[in-house]
Amino acid sequence: xxxxxxxxxxxxxxxxxxxxxxxxxxxxxxxxxxxxxxxxxxxxxxxxxxxxxxxxxxxxxxxxxxxxxxxxxxxxxxxxxxxx
Numbered sequence: 001x002x003x004x005x006x007x008x009x010x011x012x013x014x015x016x017x018x019x020x021x022x023x024x025x026x027x028x029x030x031x032x033x034x035x036x037x038x039x040x041x042x043x044x045x046x047x048x049x050x051x052x053x054x055x056x057x058x059x060x061x062x063x064x065x066x067x068x069x070x071x072x073x074x075x076x077x078x079x080x081x082x083x084x
Contacts, residue, residue: 033077040066040073 042073044066056074 027080029079030080033073033080037070037073037077040070 044063047059047062047066051063
């Protein structure tokens with residue numbers, strides 16, 4: 001955690017010294033997409049556990065559903081990044 005704090009501070013200092021401008025890492029829409037991706041990753045971890053406990057065939061449908069949803073969110077996130 002200390003490294004993460006150090007990294008954020010060093011990034012801030014580098015950005016302000018080079019440009020004088022600070023660009024937000026993520027806007028509200030990007031944060032929303034990111035939270036959805038985190039939630040889906042938790043669901044996928046639960047599905048992986050289920051797949052190990054049961055036969056994989058039963059979990060495959062759920063994996064495909066989440067894969068498609070994640071692809072949509074990643075595309076939305078990329079579009080947000082391109083707008084910057």
